Amino acid sequence: MTTYSGKSxxxxxAIGKLCVWQKKESRIRRVRIEDPDEEMERFExxxxxxAAQLKDLYDKALREVGEVNAAIFEIHQMMLEDGDYNESVENIVRTQRVNAxxxxxxxxxNFAGMFAEMEDDYMKARAADVRDISERLIAVLSGTGSPVTVSDEPVIIVADDLAPSETVQLDKDKVLAFVTVHGSPNSHTAILARTMxxxxxxxxxxxxxxxxxxxPAVVDGAGGCVYVEPDEDFLDKMREKQRxxxxxxxxxxxxxxxxxVTVDGKKVLLYANIGSLRDLSAAMENDAEGIGLFRSEFLYLESEDFPTEEEQFLVYKTAAETMAGKRVIIRTLDIGADKKCDYFGLEPEENPALGLRGIRICLTRTEVFKTQLRALFRASAFGKIAVMYPMIISVEEVRRIKELAEEARRELAAEGTPFGMPEQGIMIETPAAVMMSRELAKEVDFFSIGTNDLTQYTLAIDRQNPRLDAFYDPRHPAVLRMIAMTAANAHLENTWVGICGELAADTELTEAFLKMGIDELSVSPGSILPLRKKVRETKLSGS
Amino acid sequence: MREFQYIVTDNEGIHARPAGELVKLAKTFASDVKVVKDGREADCKKIFALMGLGAKKGSELSFVITGEDETEACEELEKFMRENL
Incomplete structure (x- = not known):
């Protein structure tokens, strides 16, 4: 057995036979031509x-691997039509009197060289696109065509790197794995492997x-290894792992x-926690029923100045439209403590976890807060947005927020700007909010329990401090009672309640949460399906 | 002549897919469309030149549009940039 390693x-x-991919080396001869016009016609x-081949490939890719992966063939068609590319070909044909x-x-x-020299890795990888369309043209010109066939049984493709047109022409049922010598995480082979x-x-x-x-060989994708000619014992082990x-x-x-839904019919909403628009696809892939926590901080943290209303509006609108009618709960700015932005000019604090953070900043800097509210309300015209306010400790804070929201609403109405009014809710992440939950529930549409902070504040344990691990119990009964109390009070006022902290994904607690009457659990996208499995196996009555 | 400035906000920059869409849109206008980045100029109707600018998140671009439908082209292109990049 020989082991080779690569980057996962x-x-x-994957277990199967290796198939070494041989690129057809078409040697190009320089031939002098008599009639450049005729040669250019041949080129056209x-x-x-x-272009017709690319159109077919686009249609095929669209059916097999989806629009995002098919788009490259549309781009290849545009590259074929590129003015500079065509001019260069024509120049060479006419001035050097050579074949197309x-x-x-x-x-x-020349063009591939230009891309290869660019700094950006993604752009570097585009040199392959230039080569790909050029090889296609040459194949047509010299009449060699390019049908690609692999053997009848499924194989592990081993190649230097694969061009997009090569990957799409592969019969997908016949490919067990890709192993390439070159290529980048942005190459089409990589993108396709992820999609497949x-x-x-x-x-x-x-x-x-x-x-x-x-x-015969075994590819361990996660481990980044290929084992060629493995022995029987090893094969058995890998077969077991594969199964x-x-x-x-x-x-x-x-x-x-x-x-x-549980065995006895109790339904719970399973939402996804996301930190930027990029996470939306993972949420969709894992069949999230909505977004339970969209942290808006990235807009502020990735920026060098306050993000404008327009910038924010576009982000929120995109999220609402992508989720197409499913609820998207966006949490307003929650910086301070561990997440800092220089341009806010916040003073250093002795104890940032108990300092100026979350809603406290918003209520101090109302102009920053109102910009965000306006963007959120405007985006609400495009989907089912809900807005959630962090770090609440009192009813007065909620009333003050509602006044500011009303001001923003009136401004938009006066301007004639289209907007919608989202559901409004608060995070329950301080013991104070739990104790006041009955009164708070009268003020808002929903609660979302942030268990990370609630645990830290309830147990008075700094989660970043490893020396406290021995004292730290994430399922501490005090925290569970806080959650139960919040849920009970919420329901007395017809306010629905979710959990969006790490505890929501703990399947050991799912049954307890459902018994408390929790209406929604929001977890990282990858935890949604395992959690759904757990819910569907749970029986609440009679146990 | 019409002109507008735009700072790329998309994390991926002007990569192949949006570049393709931008070229497609630019081609629907009769006007000449130039994109300038750090003093380098590219024809917005040419995909290789456009991608060759290597515009990334934070890159400052100016669009210079000249021709009979420049007003409309300027509006549409600016809208496209804001919505997609």
Whole structure:
């Protein structure tokens, strides 16, 4: 058994034969031509044919791997039409009186070189796109075509790197894994592997030799290793691991689209916690029923000055539209303590966890807060947004927030700017808010219990301090009673209640939470399906 | 001539997909559309040149539009940038 290692792009175990991918090396001959006009006509015809091939590839990719992955072939069509690219080809044909194949190859070298020299890794990887369309043109010009066939049985593809048109022409049922010597995490092979959900390694030190072809091998995607000619014991171990993974994956897949409901019919909403727009896709993939906590801090932390109303509006609107009618709970600015922004000019504090943070900043700097509220209300016209305020300790704070919200609403109405009024709720993350929960519930539409801070404030334990680990119990009965009390008080006032801290994902507590009457659990996207599984296995009555 | 400035806010910058869409949009206008970044100029109707600018999050771009439909082009392009990049 020989082991080669690479960089993991996607996890999973694949067991099968290696198939060494041989790129067809089409050697390009420089041929002198007599009639440049005729040669350019030949080039134009080839371009038309290449564009038609790309159109077919686009349609095929659209069906098999979705719009996002198919888009590259539309871009390739545009690249074929690029003015500079075409000018360069024509120049070479006319001034050097050479064949179109040679002109295309020279142009490809120049353009690919330009991308390869760029600083950005993503742009560097685009050199492959230039080569890809150029190879396609050359194949059409020289009449070699490019049908790609792999063997009949599914194989592990081993290649230097694969061009997008090569990856899409592969029969997806026949590919177990990708192992490439080069390539980057942004390369199409990597993107495709993630979409197909099959193991993939890049930057692997495996030799691309003919004699590797057909050898039995195991790819451990997560571990970043390929084992060639493994012995029986090892194979058995990997087969077992593969079976476990498959079972888990299949089980979770079957839960997509299913309701999160207990055996005896109690329904709970399973939402996702996200920190930026980029996390939305993970939420969707894992079948989130809504967004339970969209932390708006990134807008402030990634910025060098206060984000404008327009910038914020676009972000919130995108989130609302992406979730298409599902609830998106956006938490207003929660900086201070561990999350700081220089441009706020906040004084250093002795005890930031108990300092000027969250809603306290918003109520001190009302102009900053109102900008955010206006953006949120405007975005509410485009979907089901709910707004949630952090770090509340008193009814007075909530009333003050509602006054400011009303001011923002009136301004928008007076300006004639379209807006909607979202549901409004508060985070329950201080013991004070728990004790006042009955009164607070009268003021708002919903509660969301932030267990991370609530635990820290209830137990008086700094979670960042490892020396306190021995004293720290995340399931401390005091915290659980706080949650139960909050839920009971909320329901007395017809206010619904969710949990959005780490504790929400703890499946040992799911049954207890449901018994308390928690209406919604918001967890990281990857925890949604396991949690749905747990809910569907839970029986509340008679136990 | 019409002109507008734009600072890229998208985390990925002007990568292949939005560049393609931007070129497609620019081509619908008769006007000449130039994008300038750090003194380097690119024709907005040419995808390689546009991608070659290497515009990333935070890059300051100016769009210079000249031609018969410049007013409309300027509006539409600015709208596209704001909504997508």
């Amino acid at each position: 792009v996607f996890g999973g175990i 015809r080839a371009k038309k044919e290449a 194949e040679y002109a295309v190859a020279s142009t490809a070298d 959900g099959i193991p993939a390694l890049i930057g692997t030190d495996i030799p691309l030799e003919r004699q590797m072809d057909g050898k 476990e993974e498959l079972d888990r994956k299949e089980m979770l897949q079957t839960l997509k689209g299913k309701e999160s």
